Amino acid sequence: MPAGMAASASAPAPGASSNTxxxxxxxxxxxxxxxxxxxxxxxxxxxxxxxxxxxxxxxSDTGTxxxxxxxxxxxxxxxxxxxxxxxxxxxxxxxxxxxxPGLIAVxxxxxxxxxxxxxxxxxxxxxxxxxxxxxxxxxxxRADCRWELGWAYSLDGRWSETxxxxxxxxxxxxxxxxLEGALTQARxxxxxxxxxxxxxxxxxxxxxxPGAKVRIRATGDLMLGTTVPEGYLPPEGxxxxxxxxxxxxxxxxxxFVNLEGPLCDTGRTTKCRSxxxxxxxxxxxxxxxxxxxxxxxxxSTANNHSGDFGEECRRTTESTLDALGIAWSGPPGSVxxxxxxxxxxxxxxxxxxxxxxxxxxxxNATALVKQVAATHDIVVxxxxxxxxxxxxxxxxxGREMFFGEDRGDLRVFTHAVVDAGAHLVLGHGxxxxxxxxxxxxxxxxxxxxxxxxxGRFNLKGPQGLGMVLEVELDGQGRFSNGRILPTKQxxxxxxxxxxxxxxxxxxxxxSQEDFPDTGARIAxxxxxxxxxxxxxxxxxxx
Numbered sequence: 001m002p003a004g005m006a007a008s009a010s011a012p013a014p015g016a017s018s019n020t021x022x023x024x025x026x027x028x029x030x031x032x033x034x035x036x037x038x039x040x041x042x043x044x045x046x047x048x049x050x051x052x053x054x055x056x057x058x059x060s061d062t063g064t065x066x067x068x069x070x071x072x073x074x075x076x077x078x079x080x081x082x083x084x085x086x087x088x089x090x091x092x093x094x095x096x097x098x099x100x101p102g103l104i105a106v107x108x109x110x111x112x113x114x115x116x117x118x119x120x121x122x123x124x125x126x127x128x129x130x131x132x133x134x135x136x137x138x139x140x141x142r143a144d145c146r147w148e149l150g151w152a153y154s155l156d157g158r159w160s161e162t163x164x165x166x167x168x169x170x171x172x173x174x175x176x177x178x179l180e181g182a183l184t185q186a187r188x189x190x191x192x193x194x195x196x197x198x199x200x201x202x203x204x205x206x207x208x209x210p211g212a213k214v215r216i217r218a219t220g221d222l223m224l225g226t227t228v229p230e231g232y233l234p235p236e237g238x239x240x241x242x243x244x245x246x247x248x249x250x251x252x253x254x255x256f257v258n259l260e261g262p263l264c265d266t267g268r269t270t271k272c273r274s275x276x277x278x279x280x281x282x283x284x285x286x287x288x289x290x291x292x293x294x295x296x297x298x299x300s301t302a303n304n305h306s307g308d309f310g311e312e313c314r315r316t317t318e319s320t321l322d323a324l325g326i327a328w329s330g331p332p333g334s335v336x337x338x339x340x341x342x343x344x345x346x347x348x349x350x351x352x353x354x355x356x357x358x359x360x361x362x363x364n365a366t367a368l369v370k371q372v373a374a375t376h377d378i379v380v381x382x383x384x385x386x387x388x389x390x391x392x393x394x395x396x397x398g399r400e401m402f403f404g405e406d407r408g409d410l411r412v413f414t415h416a417v418v419d420a421g422a423h424l425v426l427g428h429g430x431x432x433x434x435x436x437x438x439x440x441x442x443x444x445x446x447x448x449x450x451x452x453x454x455g456r457f458n459l460k461g462p463q464g465l466g467m468v469l470e471v472e473l474d475g476q477g478r479f480s481n482g483r484i485l486p487t488k489q490x491x492x493x494x495x496x497x498x499x500x501x502x503x504x505x506x507x508x509x510x511s512q513e514d515f516p517d518t519g520a521r522i523a524x525x526x527x528x529x530x531x532x533x534x535x536x537x538x539x540x541x542x
Contacts, residue, residue, distance in 0.1 A: 104130050109139040113148070120152055128152035143173035150186070154354060157361065159189040178270075181311045185355045188332035195333060196367040201374045208377050208475030209342035215472045216380070217252035217485075220428040220448035223260040223305075224290060225455055226281045228269065232455035234492070238287040242294055242452050244496045248468040248485050250295035253340045256347065258384060258428040259299040259306075259328075260453065262317040263288045267309030279456065280308040285320045292324045298338060300349035301330030302356035303384040303429065329382070330356050335372055343475060346376035351384040352408045359385050359408045366420040373421025378477045381422040384429040385410055386447060390461055392430045393506075395446045395514045414444045423477030426469070432462045433503050435510040436520040438530035443479055443520065445469055449503065454493035464489045465503040471528075484526035501526065 106112075116131035129152045135145035150165035163186040169176050170183065224238035234240050242249070249255050261281030272278035291299070299321065307314060314331070321328045327336035329349040334357065336347040348368060350359040358364060373379050385408035386392060387400045400407040407429070414425050418440050425444040427434065433449035450457060451466040468485040484507060488498040504526045511519030521529045 104134050106134045106137045109135045109142060109145065112138060113142075113145055116145075116152065117148055120148060120155070123155060125152055125155035129156065141172060143169045143176060146172070147176060150182070154186070154189075157193075157364075159186055159193055162186045163190050181307065181355070184311050185332070189354060189358075192333040192364065192368070196364060196371070200370055203374075205344075205375070205377065210475075212342050212475035213472055213480060214340050214343055214345065214378065215253045215470065216256065216424065217249060217254070218256040218426050218445075218448065218469045218471070219249070219451035219487075220258055220433075220466055221260040221303075221431065221450050222257040222291070222452045223281050223454060223456070224283055224287050224452060226261065226283060227265075228272070228280055228282050228309075229278045233284075234454055234494075237290075238283070238454075239290040239293065241454050241493065242290070242495050244494070245452075245468070245487055246294045248487070248497065252295070252470070254338060254345065255295050255297050256380070256382065256426065257291070257296050257299050257451065258303060258349075258382065259291075259301055259317070260303055261305040262301075262307075262309055262313040263320045264309055264313035264316045266316070267313035269309050271308055281305045281456065282309050282313065285316065288320045288324050288326070292326060296326060298327040298329075298336045298347055300347075300382045300384065300428075301328050302349035302351035302382070303330075304351065304353065306330055306351075307355055332357055333368070335368075337376065343377045344375075345378045345380065346372040347380045347382060348372055349382040349384075350413075352406060359383055359413055360406055362413065362416055365413065366416050369417045369420035369422055377475065378424075378473055379422045380424045380426065381414075381417045382426045382428070383408070383410070383413065385413070385427065386430040386434070388429065388431050389458070390432060390463055393432050393434060393462060393510060395435055395510075410446060414446070415439050418442045418444070423473055424471055424479075431457065433465055433467065433507050433510070435514040436507060436522070436528065437511065437515040437518040438479070438520060438532075439518060441479060441530065443471060443482060443528065450489060451487065452493065452495040453489065457493060459489045459493060462506060465498070465506065466495065467503050467507075479530070482528035484522065484528065486526065 112131045112135035116128045116135060119125075119128035119131060129149065132145055132149035132152055135142065136149060139145060146165045146169045150162040150169070153159070153162040153165065163183070166179065166183050166186055170179060222242075224241045225233040227233065261283060263283050263285045265285050267282065269280040269282070271280040301314070301317060306317070318328060327338055327347070328334070329336040329347050330351070332354070334349075336349075338345045338347075348357060350357045350365060352359045354361070357368065369379060369381060385400070386395070387402040387407055392400075392402075395410055397411065399409045410427070414427075417425060423442055425442065426448065427444070427446045428448055430447045431450050431453075432447060434445075434447035436443065436445045438444070448469055449466040450459065450463060451468075453459070457463065466487040466489065468487060469482070470485060471482040472480040474480050484504050486498040486501045486503045487495055488502065489495050501524070504522060504524070508522040511522060517531070519531065521531055
């Protein structure tokens with residue numbers, strides 16, 4: 001962003017930024033998602049915030065919960081009623097047809113639970129749902145059966161049913177570990193599903209101003225220092241980490257980074273087994289100002305470190321960014337909207353986790369991009385995916401697995417979001433730079449590498465190389481020009497321009513090897529161009 005340009009956190013004036021996402025933990029969130037009774041039937045939406053009757057009728061998701069004794073007793077009464085109804089329905093179905101599809105004979109709840117958990121481990125959703133449902137029928141007050149049943153439903157994308165089970169877990173066992181984060185995830189995903197079920201806005205957008213264009217600069221992972229474990233804050237302050245590359249970030253209409261970890265001063269983490277083996281990040285909230293001062297306009301919070309210190313720090317990060325006027329996207333359904341040069345620009349950030357806009361749920365991902373494309377002139381997709389480290393330089397065919405985690409089929413995902421309306425796709429997560437290709441005339445950067453990752457990262461070889469990627473798009477979102485501005489990290493992670501341009505030659509080589517027909521042409525000075533004449537993406541203007 002040009003020096004001196006201030007982005008408003010709320011005003012819709014040109015240059016302003018905003019975020020849209022399903023609210024969580026508020027009356028507005030409960031209005032967005034139909035309330036679910038213990039029998040699974042929909043109830044009227046909760047009245048809006050400010051209604052005393054609504055606030056007294058429903059326990060606040062953010063306030064002090066009723067005592068566990070009262071809540072648990074109420075939960076058991078509701079659960080018993082729901083299970084009785086379920087059993088009656090199953091018996092009636094069985095008597096009529098002789099079979100009950102999807103149901104199994106109810107037996108020992110411990111056996112059902114054990115088989116259900118094993119099915120969950122192997123990601124066998126139908127078996128897990130059947131076994132854990134039988135456990136709930138046999139022992140309706142067992143919170144563990146309902147907790148795992150919620151996860152089983154989530155495997156199948158049945159988020160409303162997940163929310164029902166976890167709401168009842170809260171009634172039965174309010175101190176269930178990780179419950180609040182799971183409930184937030186389920187609420188947001190259920191709200192997103194309801195939103196995506198609505199028809200795409202077909203109202204034609206007004207044409208962009210004649211000659212309108214936008215120059216975007218983007219980087220990969222940014223983490224300016226962490227308070228956990230101790231001893232990993234830069235001694236000269238967070239601003240010192242990126243002081244040498246600030247001119248590269250400031251000189252753009254719109255500047256993007258992946259914010260690798262929360263901005264928070266509180267919270268707790270369960271990721272650290274010991275100080276020596278702790279890869280949970282938490283930067284002080286004061287570091288947000290350094291990011292703002294460097295010209296950053298929009299960030300992704302969709303990554304595997306955004307939840308390192310729980311929901312409290314997720315919300316603190318978002319409120320800190322809002323106060324600074326930095327737009328963000330990350331949680332399910334969240335979209336960052338900005339206006340530049342008369343163009344309405346939407347950025348959607350994805351990660352391989354259902355706690356964020358979910359990269360691995362391709363139908364939802366493409367549906368969300370289509371909705372954003374219908375209401376914006378330009379759509380940018382950011383994604384955090386792929387394996388990590390010096391051995392993860394190449395973009396493989398098919399899904400990438402990393403320590404048992406599904407890190408996405410990135411070729412399929414990136415092409416699908418372009419087909420859905422994305423004009424530019426920006427990747428990060430492997431902690432190394434990867435290839436770039438043009439698909440349907442749209443640039444896809446599979447990973448921009450480590451940009452500024454102080455103290456806790458291996459910066460040897462390619463892991464110490466990064467970039468500021470510059471891309472200019474015209475008013476129709478078409479690629480006009482682009483270039484790689486090479487950077488490197490020295491010492492503990494101080495970012496500097498790299499006159500040798502090592503990342504340029506690396507990305508050129510990877511692009512030729514991984515995408516021999518569609519890989520970007522990359523000149524010695526980092527300038528980008530497609531190998532073939534651009535092909536207009538489906539649905540865009542010629």
